[in-house]
Amino acid sequence: MAAKLAAALLALEGIGIIGLAVWEAIALISGDNASIVSAVALIVLTAAGAALVVAFALAVWRGQSWGRSGGIVTQLLILAVALGAATGIYGDGTTALVIAVPALVALVLLVVAVRDAGRRASVDEGGPDGPPPSSAD
DSSP: OHHHHHHHHHHHHHHHHHHHHHHHHHHHTTTTOOOHHHHHHHHHHHHHHHEEEEHHHHHHHHTOOOHHHHHHHHHHHHHHHHHHSSSSSSSHHHHHHHHHHHHHHHHHHHHHHHHHHOOOOHHTSSSTTTOOOOOOO
């Protein structure tokens, strides 16, 4: 259950990042950029990041460990962005909370999903003492 919820949150984050890329593209088209080359590079990198987050969501949904690992790293990066939004001359606590709360929820769900996957793997292998003896022994 935790993995499915975490995957859903990751997918929503990926969709949000896609929205950010679209917003950047609109700014490029409207001429609201100092450097076209930098704007295009930012759009490409944002779209690539969105694709990765969506891929992590799909992997978590399918129970693949690399998706959980990538999702955890993504949440830590989002929390770093939230910290940056809260500090500095233009720091805004409300913006930081809006960014941080979903990331914290997703992080907790991903850690629970990792724990659950570890328990399932332990049961499949017969627990901490290794696999159960075969009937041929």
